[in-house]
Amino acid sequence: MATLTLTSVKKQFAATQVLHGIDLxxxxxxxxxxxxxxxxxxSTLLRIVAGLETATSGTVRIDGRDVTALExxxxxxxxxxxxxxxxxxxSVFENMAYGxxxxxxxxxxxxxxVDEAAQMLEIGxxxxxxxxxxxxxxxxxxxxxxxVVREPKLFLFDEPLSNLDAKLRVQMRAxxxxxxxxxxxxxxxxxxxxxxxxxxxDRLVVMHQGRAAQVASPMEVWGRPADTYVASFIGxxxxxxxxxxxxxxxxxxxxxxxxxxxxxxxxxAGAAGMPLTLGxxxxxxxxxxxxxxxxxxxxxxxxxxxxxxxxxNGGEALTVRLPIPAHGIGAVLPVILPWDAxxxxxxxxxxxxxx
Amino acid sequence: xxxxxxxxxxxLPWLLLLPQLLITGVFFFWPAGQAIYGSFLxxxxxxxxxxxxxxxxxxxxxADPTYLAAGWNTVVFSSAVAFSALxxxxxxxxxxxxxxxxxxxxxxxxIWPYAVAPAIAAVLWLFMFHPQIGLFGRMxxxxxxxxxxKLNGGQAMTLVVVAAAWKQVSYNFIFFMAGLQSIPxxxxxxxxxxxARPMRRFWTIIFPLLAPTSFFLxxxxxxxxxxxxxxxxxxxxxxxxxxATTTLIYKVYVDGVQNLNFGSSAAQSVILMAIVILLTxxxxxxxxxxxxx
Numbered sequence: 001m002a003t004l005t006l007t008s009v010k011k012q013f014a015a016t017q018v019l020h021g022i023d024l025x026x027x028x029x030x031x032x033x034x035x036x037x038x039x040x041x042x043s044t045l046l047r048i049v050a051g052l053e054t055a056t057s058g059t060v061r062i063d064g065r066d067v068t069a070l071e072x073x074x075x076x077x078x079x080x081x082x083x084x085x086x087x088x089x090x091s092v093f094e095n096m097a098y099g100x101x102x103x104x105x106x107x108x109x110x111x112x113x114v115d116e117a118a119q120m121l122e123i124g125x126x127x128x129x130x131x132x133x134x135x136x137x138x139x140x141x142x143x144x145x146x147x148v149v150r151e152p153k154l155f156l157f158d159e160p161l162s163n164l165d166a167k168l169r170v171q172m173r174a175x176x177x178x179x180x181x182x183x184x185x186x187x188x189x190x191x192x193x194x195x196x197x198x199x200x201x202d203r204l205v206v207m208h209q210g211r212a213a214q215v216a217s218p219m220e221v222w223g224r225p226a227d228t229y230v231a232s233f234i235g236x237x238x239x240x241x242x243x244x245x246x247x248x249x250x251x252x253x254x255x256x257x258x259x260x261x262x263x264x265x266x267x268x269a270g271a272a273g274m275p276l277t278l279g280x281x282x283x284x285x286x287x288x289x290x291x292x293x294x295x296x297x298x299x300x301x302x303x304x305x306x307x308x309x310x311x312x313n314g315g316e317a318l319t320v321r322l323p324i325p326a327h328g329i330g331a332v333l334p335v336i337l338p339w340d341a342x343x344x345x346x347x348x349x350x351x352x353x354x355x
Numbered sequence: 356x357x358x359x360x361x362x363x364x365x366x367l368p369w370l371l372l373l374p375q376l377l378i379t380g381v382f383f384f385w386p387a388g389q390a391i392y393g394s395f396l397x398x399x400x401x402x403x404x405x406x407x408x409x410x411x412x413x414x415x416x417x418a419d420p421t422y423l424a425a426g427w428n429t430v431v432f433s434s435a436v437a438f439s440a441l442x443x444x445x446x447x448x449x450x451x452x453x454x455x456x457x458x459x460x461x462x463x464x465x466i467w468p469y470a471v472a473p474a475i476a477a478v479l480w481l482f483m484f485h486p487q488i489g490l491f492g493r494m495x496x497x498x499x500x501x502x503x504x505k506l507n508g509g510q511a512m513t514l515v516v517v518a519a520a521w522k523q524v525s526y527n528f529i530f531f532m533a534g535l536q537s538i539p540x541x542x543x544x545x546x547x548x549x550x551a552r553p554m555r556r557f558w559t560i561i562f563p564l565l566a567p568t569s570f571f572l573x574x575x576x577x578x579x580x581x582x583x584x585x586x587x588x589x590x591x592x593x594x595x596x597x598x599a600t601t602t603l604i605y606k607v608y609v610d611g612v613q614n615l616n617f618g619s620s621a622a623q624s625v626i627l628m629a630i631v632i633l634l635t636x637x638x639x640x641x642x643x644x645x646x647x648x
Binding site: 050051072075077079081085087103 | 539545547548549555
């Protein structure tokens with residue numbers, strides 16, 4: 001159990017800057033999920049923490065100790081890999097015992113720890129098998145077990161669920177969370193899946209092009225996204241963005257589609273006519289007269305709900321998620337955009353504008 | 356997934372197989388048959404008459420101390436060649452795998468010796484280690500060590516082992532290199548995180564995972580040392596001094612071509628054939644099982 005502190009960690013591969021200075025403070029026992037599209041640098045960040053890559057500059061501290069220059073072996077961490085990375089020539093028991101044996105632990109103590117972890121992960125009957133005789137989910141558990149027996153200061157997860165089928169993924173997700181809570185080990189979890197991020201993390205780090213676009217709790221990220229990238233990345237279907245300009249006084253915005261939206265939480269600073277991007281989540285849009293007309297071009301039934309894609313006046317795309325059945329939706333749908341559901345972003349930088 | 360193609364008649368498949376069957380027939384089955392047939396015959400000194408002697412050729416050679424000495428030479432020679440060629444190749448492959456720059460250059464340089472014909476390779480080593488005209492031969496003598504592989508049997512054996520192993524290192528290197536590259540990086544990273552230092556990673560992860568490759572190469576190397584080193588030995592030492600570097604395959608040549616004792620030579624060939632069949636069978640059996648995983 002430990003804290004993890006990253007201070008302006010940068011990474012450059014030849015001419016490509018992969019990480020532009022990441023700062024992060026992870027509290028003892030906290031589960032941090034690093035989420036982002038592929039190529040955003042999230043795996044590189046994890047590998048720097050693990051010691052598998054060296055940072056070009058910046059420091060990594062585990063429990064206050066500077067480990068930036070240390071080998072992975074000296075960092076007292078455990079990692080679960082995407083493809084599990086089990087030792088193919090060793091039995092499940094040997095896989096889990098490997099790290100303990102290297103530390104010179106007594107065979108009886110190794111046996112005890114492996115048995116305990118195996119029982120916790122329900123892989124007790126598999127201890128004599130080779131990895132190739134296991135299913136994907138079982139391999140995943142063994143990989144977890146190998147990390148757990150070590151009782152490390154830090155757990156690192158590198159997209160550990162992405163090779164599992166959808167149902168197993170949901171199940172393992174819950175199990176990882178339960179295990180992490182129970183053991184109370186500080187964890188860093190990398191994923192590209194926003195649902196995994198939302199459900200697993202105490203806090204999220206949303207990465208975008210080598211920068212931490214936002215570091216906050218899942219609900220904060222969802223409710224107050226720091227910029228248009230975060231807003232579009234978290235939430236499904238993705239947030240709608242509408243072009244607008246700031247009205248004189250800053251208390252309202254004029255949508256390109258021809259509607260004026262007031263800001264109930266207060267005026268934004270800026271010159272009149274400043275370009276804005278207004279975001280609204282598909283589930284916040286309501287059915288009703290007096291708003292905009294949505295020209296429907298695709299209807300996706302989800303059972304109790306329906307996702308409707310269409311265009312509004314001016315040609316901008318709008319997605320709406322309504323708690324109504326799919327049948328009987330006509331070619332034109334009158335929708336209301338509630339003022340208090342809007343997120344206001346700077347039209348050029350994409351940053352969130354607060355009152 | 357194996358795709359099965361079904362031919363309508365039998366003519367086309369036979370036609371397609373014909374070139375391979377012809378080559379195997381002419382260059383393997385025919386001479387092999389001749390050898391087996393010849394191993395039961397004895398010819399008089401002038402080659403005028405032959406008589407059937409049953410297994411007498413075999414019992415004669417197995418009781419012949421020079422044949423048994425050649426057998427022992429072969430054991431020493433083959434194991435020395437196989438282990439040094441495998442060891443050096445593995446070491447080089449691990450280094451090449453680690454290298455970040457110049458790996459391709461390194462690889463190309465290491466593959467070259469394989470392209471050199473055995474006799475030419477032998478001449479190369481001869482010129483280097485000749486006691487009077489060889490650069491290294493003179494150097495060793497200059498250091499006060501009496502070096503003359505034409506007089507000292509142990510030195511002669513060392514030289515043919517080195518020359519034969521040198522050629523085989525390239526072949527082994529390619530296979531070890533491929534084997535190393537097929538070990539998933541993440542497995543080694545997992546071991547590093549588990550606390551294993553490079554040496555420990557090598558012996559507990561890399562080496563066991565290379566076991567199938569190593570086993571395959573061991574058999575190939577033994578077969579090479581048994582059969583393909585004739586040219587090297589012939590050009591370097593001619594089996595001497597005395598019989599010091601006469602291996603089984605070299606003795607087949609000496610008895611058959613130089614001493615014109617065809618019956619004995621044929622019987623020796625048949626024994627060698629049996630050995631190679633055995634080695635191949637062992638290889639197939641274990642390779643199919645894939646050793647570890």
